[in-house]
Amino acid sequence: MPSHAAALRALLGDRVVTDPSVAAGFAADAYPQAAALTGEEFTVVRARSREDVVTTLRYAATHRVPVVPQGARTATTGAACALPGSIVLSTAAMTSVEIDPVERVAVVGPGVINTHLKAAAAAHGLAYPPDPASSSMCSIGGNVATNAGGLCCVKYGVTADYVRGLEVVLPGGEVMRTGRRTAKGVAGYDLTGLFVGSEGTLGVVTEAVLRLVPLGDPALTALAVFPTLTATMAGVAAMRAQRHTPSLVELLDGPSLEAIQDYGDYGFPRGAGGVLLVQSDRPGHAAQDVQEYATALTAAGATEVAVADDQAEADLLLEGRRVLNPALKVRGPRFIEDVCVPVGRLGELVTQVHAIGRRHGLEATCGGHAGDGNLHPCFFYDDADEASTAAARAAFDDLVRAAWTLGGTVTGEHGVGQQKVPWLAEELGEAEVARQRAVKALFDPLGIMNPGRGIA
Amino acid sequence: MPSHAAALRALLGDRVVTDPSVAAGFAADAYPQAAALTGEEFTVVRARSREDVVTTLRYAATHRVPVVPQGARTATTGAACALPGSIVLSTAAMTSVEIDPVERVAVVGPGVINTHLKAAAAAHGLAYPPDPASSSMCSIGGNVATNAGGLCCVKYGVTADYVRGLEVVLPGGEVMRTGRRTAKGVAGYDLTGLFVGSEGTLGVVTEAVLRLVPLGDPALTALAVFPTLTATMAGVAAMRAQRHTPSLVELLDGPSLEAIQDYGDYGFPRGAGGVLLVQSDRPGHAAQDVQEYATALTAAGATEVAVADDQAEADLLLEGRRVLNPALKVRGPRFIEDVCVPVGRLGELVTQVHAIGRRHGLEATCGGHAGDGNLHPCFFYDDADEASTAAARAAFDDLVRAAWTLGGTVTGEHGVGQQKVPWLAEELGEAEVARQRAVKALFDPLGIMNPGRGIA
Structure with missing residues (x-):
């Protein structure tokens, strides 16, 4: 024992x-x-x-x-x-959910699964938008700890945009509350934002007060196939310029499409430059929006565009995106990136992913949340081969540096964890690292909360 | 000198x-x-x-x-x-504005006037939603310092919801940056939320990176007159339940209406229980929405409902609300409250305002942002009369306590300043006060940043 x-x-x-x-x-x-x-x-x-x-x-x-x-x-x-x-x-067993439809808030335990909260809110005609790709498995406590994003962020933002207040147990056992349950409130410093994304390094969230919004319509989908990366990026720019912001703009590059087709036949053409999946959930206008998106994607250079008329078909079009993670997992060991760059620099980032992969002799895929500049490139390697492992590590490092050069960050939504600690200090700079350590010491003077993670 | x-x-x-x-x-x-x-x-x-x-x-x-x-x-x-x-x-002279329409951000100096930023964004089809009642005069630096709210918060949230990152000069002259320019980013603790609403007690904001959203349609207005406070509150509840959230839900109670009519004839009936002003700016549907709001307001008990068909008329209907502050100012010395309670408790709050005014023999008005539970009751007094001044102070205190009992806060959007310091410690509690002082000391060890304001 x-x-x-x-x-x-x-x-x-x-x-x-x-x-x-x-x-x-x-x-x-x-x-x-x-x-x-x-x-x-x-x-x-x-x-x-x-x-x-x-x-x-x-x-x-x-x-x-x-x-x-x-x-x-x-x-x-x-x-x-x-x-x-x-x-x-x-905290997986702390799964209480209370929906207040008048105030449009949910008060939940940290163990509540993201999609369970969505379902509880939907019963009141309300939505909790943040939707990490793992939404059917991940819990709100983890979402808060990493400030999780996901697929809908292009329209709805990230977890932090929905956390109104927290109950946190601090090291030593003191219970503190941050934020508020009212719609507005500015009494004292708001420490909520400090705890969101702090990856368990400051305390343990035991309750979250989350803002809910009116439920959109069921999302409809447009899927566009592009012959080249350049055309795909023109498609992203066209989606970015829409007045009626899509609720999802996902990118699959050529190698991601090959990996998915290797995993099962999801109908993607071999040899494409890229695919964009775009959705609208705008009440009363989803069908009209996806038609307009389709027109704009064609004008941007898509050679094939499919538009879903109903939700079943819309879900089907998204199926290929959904299996990306399992399809990549079966390919073997990989380093998963989570860089985020300004949307206008996304094409340069994807080009860099492929160039870095080639330079290090590694298979590289690049997919993710094109609408907000946050991609999850992967470099595959042979973990029985030290040279291959070292090459993958070097490729990861090269890509982080490329993202920095483009005005980006090492982590858009996955957090630092233990994986990205080596890059965090360089991204933040010496003075900021010192400041962040002082903030941590204020709450965790013994340094026992998730040591070695989340902070440089 | x-x-x-x-x-x-x-x-x-x-x-x-x-x-x-x-x-x-x-x-x-x-x-x-x-x-x-x-x-x-x-x-x-x-x-x-x-x-x-x-x-x-x-x-x-x-x-x-x-x-x-x-x-x-x-x-x-x-x-x-x-x-x-x-x-x-x-920082009033630091008025630079840069709009990036691709990333949908504004990078601004703290001296930029709120409506100037709105106009600069509108030129790109974008909007900066936060709109304090003083938007034509107040600056972004002050908006950030107080986490300013305003009239649109019921749909669009508060300043904090739009601040993506800050440049701050700390006491001693060190320049720090918080947050990011990318859409997502979770590298290290995000100190942005700590500085938003910190009222100049931690440092001086010298630049803000603000998120912009697509411009809505010009807002249309419905104005509803209610015979009683109870009916007015039924109207608020009806607006709160709308799927297409109004972009504005403002309340004027009976005494506020009297004060406005005393100031000039804005067409309000004498002796009404209350007026609600409601707007929609939903693209393509503003006219439809305000008609639906009007129907719901009538069903809630409004005896008179006016609906504006065009923007000029819509602005005219809002005119009475706009002159509320000048109308109250000319009435004489007053204590301005800024309590915020859960929307479901708003009726009890207004009832308390009137009861407390009567109890202390003071004229009391109650108006504000009904859609998010944030009102600005005023107690009027004679500043040449010590008893009257003391009564107003006691009334202010009574109302804060009433708001607390209803689950509310002493300040929804104005901030603590020097006015609300006496109540802050009680609202936060001893342990939280100690924590907030430690946070302040981390950034301002000499205690020279706006001493005596914003912190207990």
């Missing part, structure tokens, strides 16, 4: 996992380069309430044990991987 | 005001209870660049001089009033 399990069990009973084979299931998130820990190397607490979190953080402070807050383990950056000797504090 | 003027003049030349009669113009913002300082009691620097701000803050830190950052002086809370012996650092 891990070192802290017995002591925690005395305090928390069956919230503490004592079976190492069960604990092993909490070892890693979806980070492809995650270290393989056994269930003996850390202690798992499955909190069911704020009080469980308080008890755990009080114990951790007293005994100076590192704590790894964990949601649904869908992070691709290692932010939620167990650390040797740590307490993994899972 | 004020004590620091000569030394600063050597560093900053004609940026430093040496004529006390000119300086006197910088003594106070729009706080009705502002102290009357002469132009001899403080030093005014009119910064034209980031470097001017750096030089001023470096001087202030070296000589431990309090600094009052100042925008367009439209604050109603005293946040921008000169302090004896202080340097008043005006």
